[in-house]
Amino acid sequence: MTDQLFYLDHAAATPVDERVLAVMTPYFSDRFYNPSSPYAPAIQVRRDYEEAKSRLATTFGAKGDDIIITAGATESINLAFVSTSGHIVTSAIEHDAVLAAAKLHDHTLVAPTEKGIVRPEAVAAAITPKTGLVSVQLANNEIGTIQPIRDIAAIVKQERKHRLDSDNHDPILLHCDASQGFGQIDVNVARLGVDMLTLNSGKMYGPKQVGLLWVRPGVQLAPMIVGGGQERGLRSGTENVAGVIGFARAAELAHEHQKSESARLHELRDFMQGELSNAFKQLVVSGHPKKHLPGSLHVSIPGLDAERIVFALEVRGVLLATGSACAANKGTRSHVLTAIGMSDAEADGSLRITLGRLSDKASVEQATAIIIEEITRELKRTGHA
Amino acid sequence: MTDQLFYLDHAAATPVDERVLAVMTPYFSDRFYNPSSPYAPAIQVRRDYEEAKSRLATTFGAKGDDIIITAGATESINLAFVSTSGHIVTSAIEHDAVLAAAKLHDHTLVAPTEKGIVRPEAVAAAITPKTGLVSVQLANNEIGTIQPIRDIAAIVKQERKHRLDSDNHDPILLHCDASQGFGQIDVNVARLGVDMLTLNSGKMYGPKQVGLLWVRPGVQLAPMIVGGGQERGLRSGTENVAGVIGFARAAELAHEHQKSESARLHELRDFMQGELSNAFKQLVVSGHPKKHLPGSLHVSIPGLDAERIVFALEVRGVLLATGSACAANKGTRSHVLTAIGMSDAEADGSLRITLGRLSDKASVEQATAIIIEEITRELKRTGHA
Numbered sequence: 046m047t048d049q050l051f052y053l054d055h056a057a058a059t060p061v062d063e064r065v066l067a068v069m070t071p072y073f074s075d076r077f078y079n080p081s082s083p084y085a086p087a088i089q090v091r092r093d094y095e096e097a098k099s100r101l102a103t104t105f106g107a108k109g110d111d112i113i114i115t116a117g118a119t120e121s122i123n124l125a126f127v128s129t130s131g132h133i134v135t136s137a138i139e140h141d142a143v144l145a146a147a148k149l150h151d152h153t154l155v156a157p158t159e160k161g162i163v164r165p166e167a168v169a170a171a172i173t174p175k176t177g178l179v180s181v182q183l184a185n186n187e188i189g190t191i192q193p194i195r196d197i198a199a200i201v202k203q204e205r206k207h208r209l210d211s212d213n214h215d216p217i218l219l220h221c222d223a224s225q226g227f228g229q230i231d232v233n234v235a236r237l238g239v240d241m242l243t244l245n246s247g248k249m250y251g252p253k254q255v256g257l258l259w260v261r262p263g264v265q266l267a268p269m270i271v272g273g274g275q276e277r278g279l280r281s282g283t284e285n286v287a288g289v290i291g292f293a294r295a296a297e298l299a300h301e302h303q304k305s306e307s308a309r310l311h312e313l314r315d316f317m318q319g320e321l322s323n324a325f326k327q328l329v330v331s332g333h334p335k336k337h338l339p340g341s342l343h344v345s346i347p348g349l350d351a352e353r354i355v356f357a358l359e360v361r362g363v364l365l366a367t368g369s370a371c372a373a374n375k376g377t378r379s380h381v382l383t384a385i386g387m388s389d390a391e392a393d394g395s396l397r398i399t400l401g402r403l404s405d406k407a408s409v410e411q412a413t414a415i416i417i418e419e420i421t422r423e424l425k426r427t428g429h430a
Numbered sequence: 431m432t433d434q435l436f437y438l439d440h441a442a443a444t445p446v447d448e449r450v451l452a453v454m455t456p457y458f459s460d461r462f463y464n465p466s467s468p469y470a471p472a473i474q475v476r477r478d479y480e481e482a483k484s485r486l487a488t489t490f491g492a493k494g495d496d497i498i499i500t501a502g503a504t505e506s507i508n509l510a511f512v513s514t515s516g517h518i519v520t521s522a523i524e525h526d527a528v529l530a531a532a533k534l535h536d537h538t539l540v541a542p543t544e545k546g547i548v549r550p551e552a553v554a555a556a557i558t559p560k561t562g563l564v565s566v567q568l569a570n571n572e573i574g575t576i577q578p579i580r581d582i583a584a585i586v587k588q589e590r591k592h593r594l595d596s597d598n599h600d601p602i603l604l605h606c607d608a609s610q611g612f613g614q615i616d617v618n619v620a621r622l623g624v625d626m627l628t629l630n631s632g633k634m635y636g637p638k639q640v641g642l643l644w645v646r647p648g649v650q651l652a653p654m655i656v657g658g659g660q661e662r663g664l665r666s667g668t669e670n671v672a673g674v675i676g677f678a679r680a681a682e683l684a685h686e687h688q689k690s691e692s693a694r695l696h697e698l699r700d701f702m703q704g705e706l707s708n709a710f711k712q713l714v715v716s717g718h719p720k721k722h723l724p725g726s727l728h729v730s731i732p733g734l735d736a737e738r739i740v741f742a743l744e745v746r747g748v749l750l751a752t753g754s755a756c757a758a759n760k761g762t763r764s765h766v767l768t769a770i771g772m773s774d775a776e777a778d779g780s781l782r783i784t785l786g787r788l789s790d791k792a793s794v795e796q797a798t799a800i801i802i803e804e805i806t807r808e809l810k811r812t813g814h815a
Contacts, residue, residue, distance in 0.1 A: 054467060070451075077445035115501075119656075119668075252672070
């Protein structure tokens with residue numbers, strides 16, 4: 046394998062930013078105290094922890110007291126779902142964690158449009174008087190589509206008002222899995238109008254296995270993990286001090302540079318789409334032409350064997366995924382691509398390119414040239430070109 | 431506050447060993463890949479992760495495939511309990527996580543002896559034909575008592591045989607919370623004879639928020655957190671690669687030096703007990719005189735205000751806890767001390783001293799002298815001496 050690596054899979058994992066690791070490190074060794082211990086150095090650790098939660102919450106317009114720290118987005122999602130006894134409305138293109146948690150309840154999967162948009166009207170149509178939770182992702186992890194959360198929130202509020210008027214006191218809440226997109230697009234709980242929000246440190250250059258569930262004040266939640274009563278009794282276990290200190294710094298950095306990073310990634314992505322479209326007339330770009338994450342590019346060439354391409358590219362240092370990292374590993378087709386109505390030939394010939402901090406102009410240009418070379422070679426080999 | 435710190439609270443938290451942090455660090459930055467991604471560097475991360483699980487399991491006589499990585503002992507315990515539908519037998523001196531998880535089921539709390547031992551006969555008497563789980567800790571986190579797990583395992587096996595003979599096919603399992611004691615006493619699943627075992631990285635000089643549940647092959651478990659299907663479907667979420675690499679190294683170091691560390695701590699603790707007993711004739715040492723963790727010393731002086739002493743000691747750099755770190759913080763009396771029949775005056779005058787790697791001869795001697803000075807001063811002040 047070549048020495049230089051071109052990492053084009055930021056949706057799967059992001060490296061911990063060196064500025065994040067720098068602030069975490071002291072909490073592994075010198076400041077290792079249990080935040081529940083009674084002496085001053087431990088009390089200082091407790092303060093640092095609470096202060097980090099507060100800074101973290103501020104990055105998306107919330108308060109530290111209203112977030113529950115978890116071991117990542119999957120746990121956050123499970124926690125959001127465990128308190129619901131009612132029917133669940135979610136979309137067919139959610140992350141596996143949402144789909145698996147929904148399956149434990151009576152639920153309806155809303156089909157997206159062909160461009161991968163979950164229409165508010167479709168959500169409205171799926172809501173029943175028994176619906177307790179609506180869960181829609183901020184942005185799709187495969188095709189990058191940004192969902193109209195604000196409009197879906199309006200639908201949920203309307204249903205809430207309707208219930209109040211008709212003396213139905215069953216609550217209905219809106220949860221948004223915002224694992225993908227933080228640092229690329231605006232994430233603010235008030236502007237989104239959600240009741241619960243999931244964020245994942247491991248997708249924003251923070252440490253892995255750290256996440257949070259924000260819960261609007263007044264919303265009642267039941268714990269999934271019981272014990273010492275940490276996180277206001279909603280998630281027991283000795284606090285992940287180093288992890289949260291890192292998560293907070295990662296969120297601050299992502300929030301601070303969101304606009305410039307968004308513009309930068311947009312330009313790199315559009316360059317890549319242009320080059321690939323020029324090179325391959327049969328190229329299909331999936332997702333919505335405008336409402337997509339700045340760094341996300343999902344392309345398909347019907348008849349191409351994407352798995353072979355991923356391998357050929359890897360040999361040349363270009364690291365990217367076929368359709369979905371999760372689905373690829375299980376040898377099944379992506380449920381997202383099926384849901385947007387993609388043919389099997391197209392789905393099997395699809396590549397997911399997600400740009401991020403490791404992408405700069407020079408490396409994206411080089412990577413694009415390599416991708417074009419390798420696809421061209423493969424199409425020739427199989428007689429497609 | 432003084433510059434030098436004497437940390438005598440290893441049961442509450444341990445610093446991450448520098449050798450552990452050194453092996454973890456590359457997995458935050460260079461080797462940050464998602465273990466589920468399809469390209470070679472990610473596949474190498476997957477291999478490193480599985481290999482670390484295997485090395486980790488080896489330290490307590492198990493196989494990597496039989497452990498489920500969690501976010502710590504509290505989650506492990508919750509996971510062990512969630513699969514049980516039957517009655518639960520546990521002891522009155524378990525950690526809060528076990529007691530809270532047990533409360534969600536029909537359960538019986540076995541009272542310990544005055545020395546803090548959970549007698550196998552008492553466990554046998556509490557087992558009913560409906561008992562699905564017996565959970566007893568390896569060693570107590572407050573008074574350090576080591577429990578006769580092997581003998582309790584024999585009781586559970588006997589019950590299992592009895593059920594087989596009487597055509598009762600309801601399973602009965604034994605879970606052991608071994609959060610305290612690893613690295614100080616022998617921990618081996620075969621020798622203990624347990625069906626499930628909880629270990630906590632954060633108590634053995636590894637990173638916090640990493641733990642494991644070992645499950646004997648053949649035992650059926652239900653997941654608590656669903657999603658991408660990681661950890662054989664029993665605990666979803668992107669793997670905590672850095673954490674597990676660190677946990678494995680921490681467990682290896684603890685296992686490797688267990689005998690010498692045990693002898694070293696025993697000597698330091700016995701020195702301390704001798705000095706304190708000489709200085710204060712009214713000193714009560716709790717727990718079992720022989721069956722205790724080498725580094726644990728729980729002492730009480732009836733009438734002493736332990737909270738004042740903890741504060742006075744902290745000013746002089748000696749960090750330790752009253753009765754229990756958890757209970758102290760909640761302003762309630764320790765459930766462990768109540769269960770062993772300690773009077774309120776004795777409980778309120780108790781200190782928990784837990785030695786570990788930060789303890790050496792010189793520092794223990796200094797700390798002991800400071801403790802004696804401060805207790806003497808306080809007893810004089812209050813007219814007790």
